[in-house]
Amino acid sequence: xxxxxxxxxxxxxxxxxxxxxxxxxxxxxxxxxxxxxxxxxxxxxxxxxxxxxxxxxxxxxxxxxxxxxxxxxxxxxxxxxxxxxxxxxxxxxxxxxxxxxxxxxxxxxxxxxxxxxxxxxxxxxxxxxxxxxxxxxxxxxxxxxxxxxxxxxxxxxxxxxxxxxxxxxxxxxxxxxxxxxxxxxxxxxxxxxxxxxxxxxxxxxxxxxxxxxxxxxxxxxxxxxxxxxxxxxxxxxxxxxxxxxxxxxxxxxxxxxxxxxxxxxxxxxxxxxxxxxxxxxxxxxxxxxxxxxxxxxxxxxxx
Amino acid sequence: xxxxxxxxxxxxxxxxxxxxxxxxxxxxxxxxxxxxxxxxxxxxxxxxxxxxxxxxxxxxxxxxxxxxxxxxxxxxxxxxxxxxxxxxxxxxxxxxxxxxxxxxxxxxxxxxxxxxxxxxxxxxxxxxxxxxxxxxxxxxxxxxxxxxxxxxxxxxxxxxxxxxxxxxxxxxxxxxxxxxxxxxxxxxxxxxxxxxxxxxxxxxxxxxxxxxxxxxxxxxxxxxxxxxxxxxxxxxxxxxxxxxxxxxxxxxxxxxxxxxxxxxxxxxxxxxxxxxxxxxxxxxxxxxxxxxxxxxxxxxxxx
Numbered sequence: 001x002x003x004x005x006x007x008x009x010x011x012x013x014x015x016x017x018x019x020x021x022x023x024x025x026x027x028x029x030x031x032x033x034x035x036x037x038x039x040x041x042x043x044x045x046x047x048x049x050x051x052x053x054x055x056x057x058x059x060x061x062x063x064x065x066x067x068x069x070x071x072x073x074x075x076x077x078x079x080x081x082x083x084x085x086x087x088x089x090x091x092x093x094x095x096x097x098x099x100x101x102x103x104x105x106x107x108x109x110x111x112x113x114x115x116x117x118x119x120x121x122x123x124x125x126x127x128x129x130x131x132x133x134x135x136x137x138x139x140x141x142x143x144x145x146x147x148x149x150x151x152x153x154x155x156x157x158x159x160x161x162x163x164x165x166x167x168x169x170x171x172x173x174x175x176x177x178x179x180x181x182x183x184x185x186x187x188x189x190x191x192x193x194x195x196x197x198x199x200x201x202x203x204x205x206x207x208x209x210x211x212x213x214x215x216x217x218x219x220x221x222x223x224x225x226x227x228x229x230x231x232x233x234x235x236x237x238x239x240x241x242x243x244x245x246x247x248x249x250x251x252x253x254x255x256x257x258x259x260x261x262x263x264x265x266x267x268x269x270x271x272x273x274x275x276x277x278x279x280x281x282x283x284x285x286x287x288x289x290x291x292x293x294x295x296x297x298x299x300x301x302x303x
Numbered sequence: 304x305x306x307x308x309x310x311x312x313x314x315x316x317x318x319x320x321x322x323x324x325x326x327x328x329x330x331x332x333x334x335x336x337x338x339x340x341x342x343x344x345x346x347x348x349x350x351x352x353x354x355x356x357x358x359x360x361x362x363x364x365x366x367x368x369x370x371x372x373x374x375x376x377x378x379x380x381x382x383x384x385x386x387x388x389x390x391x392x393x394x395x396x397x398x399x400x401x402x403x404x405x406x407x408x409x410x411x412x413x414x415x416x417x418x419x420x421x422x423x424x425x426x427x428x429x430x431x432x433x434x435x436x437x438x439x440x441x442x443x444x445x446x447x448x449x450x451x452x453x454x455x456x457x458x459x460x461x462x463x464x465x466x467x468x469x470x471x472x473x474x475x476x477x478x479x480x481x482x483x484x485x486x487x488x489x490x491x492x493x494x495x496x497x498x499x500x501x502x503x504x505x506x507x508x509x510x511x512x513x514x515x516x517x518x519x520x521x522x523x524x525x526x527x528x529x530x531x532x533x534x535x536x537x538x539x540x541x542x543x544x545x546x547x548x549x550x551x552x553x554x555x556x557x558x559x560x561x562x563x564x565x566x567x568x569x570x571x572x573x574x575x576x577x578x579x580x581x582x583x584x585x586x587x588x589x590x591x592x593x594x595x596x597x598x599x600x601x602x603x604x605x606x
Binding site: 131133229244249257259 | 555
């Protein structure tokens, strides 16, 4: 059964087998509240690595004490390294960032010898949005990590997006490669890469996954706009997922969806051996909970 | 009185002095319907240059026959050149594209000897959006023309945006320079240009116009997000206008606003000696009418 919206996502969390989360410096209100909510819904175990929640926030966790471990460490770099080590030793299934600088967490995650990114793999950000009035979840990349993807990086982005869609129960993901127009042109190198990916998909090299582009944001998801422009596309304006040409475009999309279209959104890093939830300052409990749940769903996906 | 929304814009059209529009190949339903609506509201005169509307569409224009001129020409390049000539001879105040390829229209507009772009000026696209739930119009650039603006081009974009805001009655336009984060960094050259513009504005070199950046789409327009992130900005999350780092980002914003946030939008070319309304296939009557009205409002702006 595909996960069609965030209500389905929450329900699916309750059906997952045991998931073990390591959170680094999980001491802030929204992180602890999100974890408490996930503990109440799913078969989750949580290791708090580094600084420990206290006061009222600690009380939130009391009902789940038997599924919580504490690994107190004063230094945030050390905490990050320890959490990464838990994953490498098979004692945690995924990671979540608390009150630690993203740069410091990523240094541990990306460490060549002791980190979580296998050689030759690409770290990228995958987000999923539930937009009021839009009939399905919308997955996209990359609003946070790679400024301007190379051809190889983009192919990996498509691969991760494909896998995340499949983890959400979409059997034949429809992936749109976004550009400001539907014309491929040598003046815009990404569109040449797009044609290669679309052709490979047409030859069946991506299994049941349908990839097409260049398409703009609208012709990717709006069959009416596609028909009006008279553009043929195997996606038929029904994209499940969008690959943006660069970080600036993806980030503009992310912020515009959340503020102007009132979307709820979740996000995580992919490419690492397990998903890493890296929320940003200002993300609320809901966003962190949804990100945690989305990450938990994708753990079994072969990375 | 500032124009705060598209109802105000329509009302302002009725108060403008005479405006003379030249439309090139104005034969399609939405272009003719938009012009008929503008004729019914404002003190507009229209020259139909090139192919002429016929049948039911011609009937739409019958009530305004005394304000309509016909200059029939069979060749679309010739029609474009003639319309441009009308502006150069002081017989038309602005242009609108009908059923003609944008490239062909732009060739005439950009012609070095006989066109409408003075030497050293920059052609750019300015759009204005009315977003449900957002309390003011939002102006932005450039979703259609310049792929990656140079420092000089960006400064001109800010200048046009400033002037369009003022034409809409905003005395002290607040202009945000958009990036995916609020940090300026040499890794992202646009952010270095942004700092220079912000500093010049802080020194009072832009009159009452307040310019700040880098800001992301959200911290530009959302005081709550700005406060949560703890970022100081003279815009205080109240931007009237957004300058995007590149065309991909601006176009993603444009399409996302229109489809997911259900915004109504108008757009025009600036930099030329008069505004040029260049709608795209699939734009409806409403969009073309609003674009025509927005362009009519900005004619007296010193270009």
